[in-house]
Amino acid sequence: MKQPKIAKNLKTARGKLGFSLSKAAEETGVSKAMLGQVERGESSPTIATLWKIAKGFHIPLSTLIDEGNINLEYSRQASERPLKFENSIGFKILFPYDKAIGTEMYLMSLEPEESHVSIPHDVGVIEDIVVIKGNMEILLDGVWTKFKTGDAIRFKADVEHGYRNMTNEIVEFHNIIHYKN
Amino acid sequence: MKQPKIAKNLKTARGKLGFSLSKAAEETGVSKAMLGQVERGESSPTIATLWKIAKGFHIPLSTLIDEGNINLEYSRQASERPLKFENSIGFKILFPYDKAIGTEMYLMSLEPEESHVSIPHDVGVIEDIVVIKGNMEILLDGVWTKFKTGDAIRFKADVEHGYRNMTNEIVEFHNIIHYKN
DNA sequence: ACATCTTGTGCGTTATAACGCACGATGATA
DNA sequence: TATCATCGTGCGTTATAACGCACAAGATGT
Structure with a gap:
């Protein structure tokens, strides 16, 4: 099992939502400085902090811990039909x-x-x-x-x-x- | 979205594996004291710590963060015996x-x-x-x-x-x- | 009964997560 | 040009995660 790619997933999620760090901090209740640290891989957030982020972004927590195969865009499509299994089995x-x-x-x-x-x-x-x-x-x-x-x-x-x-x-x-x- | 039930999920996973806190600490590289704190809800682990636990337990990380409304409900459906009625196939x-x-x-x-x-x-x-x-x-x-x-x-x-x-x-x-x- | 081992908890210490704030860089506006 | 707002980063401080160790309780063996 690969180590979760939190930094990349968070950066991707935030980008797709079009949030600045300030906006993201506002929506999630997690400080701008911490979000930046996580994205740069300088800090490993607690699960409670990750949950706050996911909740503020309105995305499943697993989107943030997933191993890089599935990006937020994919996750967003999960709310639309039909679901495709691209690049999969x-x-x-x-x-x-x-x-x-x-x-x-x-x-x-x-x-x-x-x-x-x-x-x-x-x-x-x-x-x-x-x-x-x-x-x-x-x-x-x-x-x-x-x-x-x-x-x-x-x-x-x-x-x-x-x-x-x-x-x-x-x-x-x-x-x-x-x-x- | 409900807050992840880390404490319960960890305790359940450890129980299913039949590990004491000491054995779990040995397998995961996370201290016995910390595992106990997490299970009692006294501490919110970082994602890096959770990953160590999941890796040591050989389970998906998501098993630990799942939201507790897991129903181990699936049905194995197919009737064993083929049926054949008169005038039918x-x-x-x-x-x-x-x-x-x-x-x-x-x-x-x-x-x-x-x-x-x-x-x-x-x-x-x-x-x-x-x-x-x-x-x-x-x-x-x-x-x-x-x-x-x-x-x-x-x-x-x-x-x-x-x-x-x-x-x-x-x-x-x-x-x-x-x-x- | 006693000795030994195992188990989970609590405590003090260390490392680091998480914060508020300041700052330089950039872009927009007057 | 000067000013203002926004952006992301770095820093020092506070809170807490994570640790090693000690200990009480329970289980096991002699």
């Missing part, structure tokens, strides 16, 4: 998001030893997985749980979750995302 | 009808030379087919149309439609029915 769109139906469906594949962790979707989003071929694990509540061909799993996608393939065969699964209308 | 319920989501999902199978014609569903019902294995035909607008493994088809199910397998191999497909809410 292999997938094929089976049914694109349809507003009338409220779902989208993908055929996903995982190479051997490949894994992917998703940031949380909007509140209320439900995700279905149906394992088409192979043995895979799904990250639910911080625990990797095993599933095999034919298994069907429904879980809340508004928390962090992930998929991984610890076998040496390709895994394929259907991924259906239900958005609350 | 074999199927297995993957996700039963859920009013909140408005869909149901089945894994269907067609023996060689087997066919099935459905009576029309209610007005507005949409049906998705994803061919998992084999070559099949679907009756759409009075015409049998061929589809193969990997094909995904969406059609209005409020008119007559059907499925048939004119090959000598078993065909399997996912059948998702979307009811208008």
Whole structure:
């Protein structure tokens, strides 16, 4: 696991919001000097300070601690539909998001030893997985749980979750995302 | 957004691993006294300290910052036993009808030379087919149309439609029915 | 019973997070 | 040009994170 890139994520977040350090300090209740120190990597903030920042920026806390694969722009798109898995594991769109139906469906594949962790979707989003071929694990509540061909799993996608393939065969699964209308 | 529940999450994680404070300190490189302070909510750790803990515990950092409304709720759905009714084809319920989501999902199978014609569903019902294995035909607008493994088809199910397998191999497909809410 | 080990807590010390403020640089305006 | 406002950085001070150590309580073994 890589060390969290707080400095970069904070700088990126602030930039995208178009906040000066002063404005950011005003919105978050964290001093301008401290925000600057964090961005320059001169200080490691406490979780309480990070929370104040995230709250003031109206972004998930995980956006600030994420490991650099997902930027704020991605996170912001999480509030819009459809959600794309760019630069991630292999997938094929089976049914694109349809507003009338409220779902989208993908055929996903995982190479051997490949894994992917998703940031949380909007509140209320439900995700279905149906394992088409192979043995895979799904990250639910911080625990990797095993599933095999034919298994069907429904879980809340508004928390962090992930998929991984610890076998040496390709895994394929259907991924259906239900958005609350 | 709720304040992160670091104290509770740390205590839970340590408990699940079966670590004493001493063992946890050893594994994480964070002092026993500090771990105790964090668990009792007497101190708010820096992100660097949290990262050391997560790394030492081999868990995602987000597990420690998650907001406490984690429901370890997911459902392993698929019924184990395939069902076969008279005058119908074999199927297995993957996700039963859920009013909140408005869909149901089945894994269907067609023996060689087997066919099935459905009576029309209610007005507005949409049906998705994803061919998992084999070559099949679907009756759409009075015409049998061929589809193969990997094909995904969406059609209005409020008119007559059907499925048939004119090959000598078993065909399997996912059948998702979307009811208008 | 006693000795030893383990466990979690509290305390004093050290390191650093977090702050308010001052300042130089930059840009805008009169 | 002079003035003002904004920006980000650095500094000294205060608060607290993080530590090593000691200790009381509990568990275990003889």
